[in-house]
Amino acid sequence: MNTQHWIDHFETNTRLNHELQLPDAPCASPDEVRIPLAESLAIFQLGESGGGTRLRRYTRSIAALENLKGYQRAVDLFVAEEQSHAALLARTVTHLRGTLLRKQWTNSIFRWLRDLVNLEFNIQVLLTAELIAEVYFGLLALRCSDPVVQTVSRKLLRDEMGHLSFQRDFLFERLKTLTPAMQRLWRWQFQLIHFGTTCVVAWDHRDCLRTLNITPAGFRARAVQCWRSFQSRLDRRLRDFSAPESPAFPSASGCGRSSDAACENRPDELPEERGCAESLPFIRTGREMHHAWNRAGVSAFPDHSAHV
Ligand SMILES: [Fe+2]
Numbered sequence: 001m002n003t004q005h006w007i008d009h010f011e012t013n014t015r016l017n018h019e020l021q022l023p024d025a026p027c028a029s030p031d032e033v034r035i036p037l038a039e040s041l042a043i044f045q046l047g048e049s050g051g052g053t054r055l056r057r058y059t060r061s062i063a064a065l066e067n068l069k070g071y072q073r074a075v076d077l078f079v080a081e082e083q084s085h086a087a088l089l090a091r092t093v094t095h096l097r098g099t100l101l102r103k104q105w106t107n108s109i110f111r112w113l114r115d116l117v118n119l120e121f122n123i124q125v126l127l128t129a130e131l132i133a134e135v136y137f138g139l140l141a142l143r144c145s146d147p148v149v150q151t152v153s154r155k156l157l158r159d160e161m162g163h164l165s166f167q168r169d170f171l172f173e174r175l176k177t178l179t180p181a182m183q184r185l186w187r188w189q190f191q192l193i194h195f196g197t198t199c200v201v202a203w204d205h206r207d208c209l210r211t212l213n214i215t216p217a218g219f220r221a222r223a224v225q226c227w228r229s230f231q232s233r234l235d236r237r238l239r240d241f242s243a244p245e246s247p248a249f250p251s252a253s254g255c256g257r258s259s260d261a262a263c264e265n266r267p268d269e270l271p272e273e274r275g276c277a278e279s280l281p282f283i284r285t286g287r288e289m290h291h292a293w294n295r296a297g298v299s300a301f302p303d304h305s306a307h308v
């Protein structure tokens with residue numbers, strides 16, 4: 001795993017969150033939008049505010065592995081970036097005149113679940129939340145008219161896309177050591193836990209989703225598409241890794257066993273420019289997609305046509 005790329009990425013990117021300027025106009029949204037939005041964002045804020053103590057402790061268990069050298073440092077920086085998200089969301093909730101939370105039932109279950117098994121499971125549960133967050137912040141960026149919410153959502157969306165790549169790199173390193181049958185088993189339980197979590201989140205945030213003109217079923221459908229997109233990229237890497245090398249027939253993705261290094265993330269590329277755009281399924285129409293990419297200032301057009 002190219003951990004140095006992630007160390008460099010987090011060191012640069014997290015600083016941008018601390019420096020992010022938010023529009024200073026007061027919230028002009030009507031109460032029927034403002035209140036459910038503030039309540040919903042306060043739950044996400046609580047979820048982002050963990051100190052990462054157990055995750056850091058887990059990473060010590062793999063510190064000796066050569067292919068994950070530097071992972072501990074990358075995780076420290078990843079946790080710091082999540083904390084910068086918590087700070088941005090706290091500013092957003094305050095802007096919406098909402099109340100920050102100290103405890104909330106879905107967050108308590110989420111924390112309990114993360115520490116149930118081992119490092120890989122902890123990362124998987126985190127990843128589940130990040131896949132859901134990507135749909136959530138994508139919808140906010142597209143459909144919420146408040147400029148502060150839009151600015152924060154857009155930044156968090158881009159960051160979470162990077163986190164998905166980070167978690168995929170780690171899971172690839174771990175899953176490639178399993179047999180195909182065990183990989184399938186892992187995939188199945190991941191899908192199950194992801195879907196269960198999505199149902200709970202869609203129900204818990206239903207009032208906020210209503211203000212964004214999306215039903216819980218619509219939210220679940222987008223979340224499932226995001227999961228599929230993430231998993232298919234991971235599957236492709238695993239397949240390419242286990243396939244016998246054939247110079248005459250190189251793998252379609254170009255990520256065969258011999259070219260792993262070339263497929264690692266390069267510091268000069270944004271995740272979406274590499275085509276890692278799990279976030280695109282939340283975009284329903286071509287017009288929404290056009291606006292989204294314009295707002296994000298992304299010049300390259302990723303391989304997401306299957307989702308539109
Ligand atoms: Fe985050």
Ligand SMILES: [Fe+2]
Pocket residue numbers: 082130159160163
């Ligand atoms: Fe994240």
